[in-house]
Amino acid sequence: MTLTKNTKPALLLIDIQKAFENVAYWGGERNNPQAENNAAQLLNTWRKLHLPVFHAQHCSVNPHSPLHESHLGNGFNDLVKPMPGEMVIRKNVNSAFIGTNLEQLLRDQKITHLVLAGLTTDHCVSTTTRMAGNLGFQTFLAHDATATFCKKGVNGEHFSAELIHQTALASIHEEFAIVLSTAQILNLIDGNEFSEQIYH
Amino acid sequence: MTLTKNTKPALLLIDIQKAFENVAYWGGERNNPQAENNAAQLLNTWRKLHLPVFHAQHCSVNPHSPLHESHLGNGFNDLVKPMPGEMVIRKNVNSAFIGTNLEQLLRDQKITHLVLAGLTTDHCVSTTTRMAGNLGFQTFLAHDATATFCKKGVNGEHFSAELIHQTALASIHEEFAIVLSTAQILNLIDGNEFSEQIYH
Numbered sequence: 001m002t003l004t005k006n007t008k009p010a011l012l013l014i015d016i017q018k019a020f021e022n023v024a025y026w027g028g029e030r031n032n033p034q035a036e037n038n039a040a041q042l043l044n045t046w047r048k049l050h051l052p053v054f055h056a057q058h059c060s061v062n063p064h065s066p067l068h069e070s071h072l073g074n075g076f077n078d079l080v081k082p083m084p085g086e087m088v089i090r091k092n093v094n095s096a097f098i099g100t101n102l103e104q105l106l107r108d109q110k111i112t113h114l115v116l117a118g119l120t121t122d123h124c125v126s127t128t129t130r131m132a133g134n135l136g137f138q139t140f141l142a143h144d145a146t147a148t149f150c151k152k153g154v155n156g157e158h159f160s161a162e163l164i165h166q167t168a169l170a171s172i173h174e175e176f177a178i179v180l181s182t183a184q185i186l187n188l189i190d191g192n193e194f195s196e197q198i199y200h
Numbered sequence: 201m202t203l204t205k206n207t208k209p210a211l212l213l214i215d216i217q218k219a220f221e222n223v224a225y226w227g228g229e230r231n232n233p234q235a236e237n238n239a240a241q242l243l244n245t246w247r248k249l250h251l252p253v254f255h256a257q258h259c260s261v262n263p264h265s266p267l268h269e270s271h272l273g274n275g276f277n278d279l280v281k282p283m284p285g286e287m288v289i290r291k292n293v294n295s296a297f298i299g300t301n302l303e304q305l306l307r308d309q310k311i312t313h314l315v316l317a318g319l320t321t322d323h324c325v326s327t328t329t330r331m332a333g334n335l336g337f338q339t340f341l342a343h344d345a346t347a348t349f350c351k352k353g354v355n356g357e358h359f360s361a362e363l364i365h366q367t368a369l370a371s372i373h374e375e376f377a378i379v380l381s382t383a384q385i386l387n388l389i390d391g392n393e394f395s396e397q398i399y400h
Contacts, residue, residue: 131298133294
């Protein structure tokens with residue numbers, strides 16, 4: 001798998017919505033506070049290079065969820081608000097491919113390469129990344145532009161957000177997607193000054 | 201979500217194939233050696249009660265994989281060999297719902313409840329369970345009838361098979377499926393002698 005500007009990769013930002021600022025609601029502990037800033041870096045580069053951008057927006061069917069449309073939490077985080085021309089994919093399950101026309105939109109635009117980021121690593125990001133890879137897209141995931149919350153194990157054990165995040169990434173890497181940092185992705189997409197210094 | 205014999209749940213066994221006996225090939229360390237025996241217990245009960253059974257069979261497109269059809273590893277483990285009348289779903293990606301007619305078969309048979317087990321917890325079982333839940337099936341996963349292999353983290357750290365298994369289950373439970381033990385599932389499906397003793 002290769003990732004360059006010329007492969008015309010789409011950026012798919014998953015559920016970067018205000019509701020996730022309420023850490024207490026989602027379990028009490030979150031990792032990687034830089035996730036949204038790193039996602040915004042990816043977004044700014046995609047905009048600069050006029051590459052396709054898709055924003056998945058979780059619209060919970062549970063009226064009590066902060067992700068339900070009746071709540072302010074349904075709105076996008078200010079750092080990554082969609083601009084005109086960027087597709088918004090409204091969904092109500094974890095996978096952005098289920099109950100939506102995302103796959104058809106990507107096929108229609110002849111998009112073969114996807115870069116994913118967003119919230120949360122082990123739920124919506126993992127599920128959408130798994131499906132993207134299984135549907136045949138060349139899939140890349142920005143590990144530092146995603147984050148999650150702590151979880152309780154089936155035997156009652158406590159798993160920290162960072163452990164859930166890292167184990168989720170380990171299960172994804174080289175099976176469903178190539179997992180890279182935001183800096184690595186930007187370097188591949190937007191030229192490489194360092195290698196230019198070496199080779200020119 | 202409820203699970204009883206009367207909900208006519210289908211049992212979906214994922215990739216319980218001989219290839220997974222080669223632990224060295226899959227990373228060198230596996231957890232839960234009882235997974236196949238527990239899956240066989242579920243299968244025997246489903247057969248006794250004439251409930252629907254589906255076997256997913258991974259047919260790798262990589263000729264070097266032990267799961268490729270040219271290798272003996274592609275065959276089912278002897279403990280859970282399909283019998284006439286049980287559906288075999290041949291697939292070549294992690295999800296048993298992608299590139300197959302599994303969803304259509306389930307809808308045609310008016311199946312609404314699914315019990316999953318098989319290999320491996322964090323790859324094919326997790327991906328198929330996630331999609332089952334997101335597609336709207338009432339989904340249950342038998343945690344002790346699944347197993348996985350150790351993984352390397354994106355920062356090079358080693359994660360044991362048991363840790364990958366337990367964190368994968370923690371991310372699935374109550375988000376995509378209800379995670380139960382084989383005994384708990386059998387108790388729900390095949391009567392409850394203990395509660396009969398209490399209530400009669």
